[in-house]
Amino acid sequence: MATPAEIENRSRRLNEKLADYIPPRETWTPADEALFKPPDLLRVPLDEAQELQFKAIKYAFTRHYTYNQFYREYCKTKGVAPGDLKSTDDFDKIPFIPDSALKQHPSGKDLAYWITSIFTGDLSKVVIKGANPTFDDVISAFNEQAGLAVAYSSGTSGQHTVLPRDMKTFLSAEYAMAKIMTCMSDDLLADHSLLLVPKHTQSNLWIAKGLTYQSEVYNDVCYTLDFEISADLARKAMTSEDQRESAPPSAEARGRIIVENAVKWFKRYDKTKDTIRVISPPFLLSQIMDELEREGQQCEFGERGTIITGGGWKMSDDKHVAPEDFRKRIAEVLGIPETRCTEMYVLTEMNGHNHSCPEGHYFHVPHTYLKPFVLDRNFMPVGYDESGRFAFIDTLAGSYPGFIITGDEVRMLEHCPVCDRPGSVLDPVIKRTASAEGRGCSTVLQKVLDRELEAK
Amino acid sequence: MIEMNEQGFPSQEASTPTGLALGPVIRKMLANPGALKKMRMMDPDEERYVRPPREYDLPAYRQGMKYCKSNEKYLRPTRWCNPREPLVIAMANELGAYELSDWEFAEAAFWFVKTKFIAEFLALNSVSDSLRRGTGTCMHMNSVWVALCRAAGIKARYKSFNMMLPSSLTTVAKTERDRTTANMFNRGMPEIEGEICIDGKWVVGHVAMRPEYLACGYLPIPRFGEDAIGLTFPLAPGATIKRYESIPLWMWFVVKAMMSFIPASMGRANLTILGALLKGSQVIEEAGGLEAYDRAARSKSESLPVDEILRTMKAAMRPELVEFEA
Numbered sequence: 001m002a003t004p005a006e007i008e009n010r011s012r013r014l015n016e017k018l019a020d021y022i023p024p025r026e027t028w029t030p031a032d033e034a035l036f037k038p039p040d041l042l043r044v045p046l047d048e049a050q051e052l053q054f055k056a057i058k059y060a061f062t063r064h065y066t067y068n069q070f071y072r073e074y075c076k077t078k079g080v081a082p083g084d085l086k087s088t089d090d091f092d093k094i095p096f097i098p099d100s101a102l103k104q105h106p107s108g109k110d111l112a113y114w115i116t117s118i119f120t121g122d123l124s125k126v127v128i129k130g131a132n133p134t135f136d137d138v139i140s141a142f143n144e145q146a147g148l149a150v151a152y153s154s155g156t157s158g159q160h161t162v163l164p165r166d167m168k169t170f171l172s173a174e175y176a177m178a179k180i181m182t183c184m185s186d187d188l189l190a191d192h193s194l195l196l197v198p199k200h201t202q203s204n205l206w207i208a209k210g211l212t213y214q215s216e217v218y219n220d221v222c223y224t225l226d227f228e229i230s231a232d233l234a235r236k237a238m239t240s241e242d243q244r245e246s247a248p249p250s251a252e253a254r255g256r257i258i259v260e261n262a263v264k265w266f267k268r269y270d271k272t273k274d275t276i277r278v279i280s281p282p283f284l285l286s287q288i289m290d291e292l293e294r295e296g297q298q299c300e301f302g303e304r305g306t307i308i309t310g311g312g313w314k315m316s317d318d319k320h321v322a323p324e325d326f327r328k329r330i331a332e333v334l335g336i337p338e339t340r341c342t343e344m345y346v347l348t349e350m351n352g353h354n355h356s357c358p359e360g361h362y363f364h365v366p367h368t369y370l371k372p373f374v375l376d377r378n379f380m381p382v383g384y385d386e387s388g389r390f391a392f393i394d395t396l397a398g399s400y401p402g403f404i405i406t407g408d409e410v411r412m413l414e415h416c417p418v419c420d421r422p423g424s425v426l427d428p429v430i431k432r433t434a435s436a437e438g439r440g441c442s443t444v445l446q447k448v449l450d451r452e453l454e455a456k
Numbered sequence: 457m458i459e460m461n462e463q464g465f466p467s468q469e470a471s472t473p474t475g476l477a478l479g480p481v482i483r484k485m486l487a488n489p490g491a492l493k494k495m496r497m498m499d500p501d502e503e504r505y506v507r508p509p510r511e512y513d514l515p516a517y518r519q520g521m522k523y524c525k526s527n528e529k530y531l532r533p534t535r536w537c538n539p540r541e542p543l544v545i546a547m548a549n550e551l552g553a554y555e556l557s558d559w560e561f562a563e564a565a566f567w568f569v570k571t572k573f574i575a576e577f578l579a580l581n582s583v584s585d586s587l588r589r590g591t592g593t594c595m596h597m598n599s600v601w602v603a604l605c606r607a608a609g610i611k612a613r614y615k616s617f618n619m620m621l622p623s624s625l626t627t628v629a630k631t632e633r634d635r636t637t638a639n640m641f642n643r644g645m646p647e648i649e650g651e652i653c654i655d656g657k658w659v660v661g662h663v664a665m666r667p668e669y670l671a672c673g674y675l676p677i678p679r680f681g682e683d684a685i686g687l688t689f690p691l692a693p694g695a696t697i698k699r700y701e702s703i704p705l706w707m708w709f710v711v712k713a714m715m716s717f718i719p720a721s722m723g724r725a726n727l728t729i730l731g732a733l734l735k736g737s738q739v740i741e742e743a744g745g746l747e748a749y750d751r752a753a754r755s756k757s758e759s760l761p762v763d764e765i766l767r768t769m770k771a772a773m774r775p776e777l778v779e780f781e782a
Contacts, residue, residue: 073771073772074764074765077764097765101766101769104766109780112778113773113778114769116778118769124777125776125778126778126779127779127780128778128781129780131780131782378752
């Protein structure tokens with residue numbers, strides 16, 4: 001395990017590389033302080049973290065109440081105002097926004113109006129060309145003209161979560177991602193990086209945009225998905241095997257090329273003494289390992305390698321592998337030990353992420369700026385060690401109300417049972433909550449037909 | 457057929473048009489022979505739907521059992537709803553017709569249908585056939601309830617409305633294919649409720665979904681007198697609420713067409729329903745029974761007002777910040 005001095009060193013190095021992401025100290029908000037001040041975001045003593053968190057949450061809630069008309073009206077219907085937050089016990093009064101509301105945005109022209117309603121603060125006017133702008137047309141217009149970083153989720157549930165980040169929020173999100181990764185992993189000086197995610201210049205997916213900083217921080221960053229990925233293509237490329245099987249030949253060929261190029265990359269550096277790091281969704285890494293095994297190949301990276309997976313299993317349920325089994329497979333095929341394999345629990349709605357510790361693989365929450373909750377079926381907070389719906393207050397979200405109820409089922413522990421990092425953690429196994437299925441016979445029939453119409 | 461348009465529900469403008477799209481759906485089905493084949497034929501190894509046994513006994517009809525002979529509107533026999541069939545009369549008497557008050561009887565019949573019938577896609581038929589089977593679509597189930605009430609001398613009618621399907625299926629559908637199928641059901645397949653006239657007032661009831669089915673989606677269970685609109689279903693925009701004395705012919709046609717053209721899909725849907733019932737019964741058991749489940753589900757639906765949030769978002773839109781250039 002790295003010493004505090006080593007982590008501090010890494011943070012300093014990171015701050016040098018990402019100097020442009022850090023605002024001047026005199027302008028720091030409480031949320032900025034919670035993010036930029038601690039050298040190791042995941043080893044802040046609890047009382048210090050809670051103090052930073054409290055100030056950041058008060059600030060964030062007041063900001064959104066004041067500058068976001070939608071959120072203010074919503075809070076008024078709930079009878080909650082900034083003056084009501086007097087202690088940490090009052091945080092569960094804060095009105096949350098379910099992620100389903102963020103997915104129920106309109107399309108076309110109305111999407112543009114929807115973005116203006118969820119955005120907190122002043123927004124420049126945008127001009128969108130075309131009588132029938134596409135989803136990506138609208139988002140690109142805001143990004144190019146209003147200086148935003150609007151991004152969306154992969155849409156594996158059938159709908160994209162769309163969130164508008166202003167530059168401050170975006171840069172904070174990037175910095176948070178980088179810092180959390182640096183605190184958990186010593187790969188800052190890796191010789192080569194392979195990113196098996198869409199490239200940030202070619203896609204508005206958060207999985208792409210959220211890693212924009214990679215080429216500024218790491219050496220020799222190689223993107224295997226270096227082609228334009230629209231919202232529609234994203235769902236085909238990153239969702240079920242059924243959809244991949246029904247994809248057009250060009251998409252299949254592209255998928256094969258991605259895997260082949262990645263295999264070549266692994267084989268090239270296996271023969272050297274260089275250090276490597278890889279960021280990948282597990283299903284794609286699994287395909288690469290399948291190919292290596294088909295070729296009868298095994299790599300022996302050992303301590304030279306770092307694997308970071310994230311995004312969950314997007315394939316059909318029968319391909320899902322338990323995290324510990326997946327790490328064992330990585331050790332067998334790539335020769336990278338389990339302690340050098342970590343996972344990211346990333347959400348489009350969250351700035352930064354929860355990163356698993358190499359010791360126990362529990363997801364550590366960056367608790368200086370993020371407050372996690374686990375909610376029961378009545379959407380009331382439950383105690384530690386109980387399963388429920390994951391919700392959080394994200395104080396880095398300056399341009400949208402970051403008080404989110406997700407669709408994920410988690411179990412939260414008061415502290416990691418394996419490593420000594422303070423603060424709560426989430427169990428490695430995260431599932432989707434049961435959706436409100438079957439609101440009528442029509443719904444059932446529609447799902448069946450939908451599935452069958454998509455099949456070849 | 458009598459149509460009445462309803463006012464008084466919060467306006468929910470559709471974010472995309474939800475027009476009847478049966479035509480495009482049929483065209484797509486014909487353009488995709490593989491899909492059409494799958495919809496028409498089950499694979500050899502595929503699980504087949506087997507109708508579960510009826511969950512109640514059928515009472516025997518006896519001469520002299522009381523029933524309503526009036527030809528007054530809402531009491532008389534109508535299409536697929538004949539309250540004078542012997543089995544209907546027998547069941548109405550079994551449930552307390554002419555012994556209980558109108559409200560008590562209507563409520564007893566309501567819970568009988570709601571808790572004993574299982575949803576199944578099949579063509580429309582007589583109420584007696586539905587009673588013998590114990591299954592049916594929302595049209596079958598509402599016909600049973602309406603017929604029982606009419607047999608007991610209580611006026612009854614149908615009410616249909618178009619519901620907003622979950623967002624994963626409708627307006628945020630990003631491919632034309634998704635939108636097509638979603639739109640078909642946003643207008644092509646209404647949801648049905650019944651209304652019973654008690655002391656001169658029409659009282660609504662949603663019999664068409666068993667508690668277990670609703671529990672599968674953690675939804676509240678509408679009681680007799682409670683409208684499913686707003687509680688279980690968001691209402692589709694526009695004037696979609698209609699009331700009928702008799703089931704419209706076109707509803708028969710749609711169901712018949714689907715049973716004829718895509719029987720395999722209907723079979724798979726029936727299987728899905730059975731799976732949902734099993735899951736829902738587990739949810740109810742875990743919650744500590746029906747009442748405890750419903751209490752919890754109602755408090756959940758109150759604390760997660762997605763529709764309210766969406767309305768508030770819509771009201772806060774700033775259209776002056778966006779300009780569209782042709």
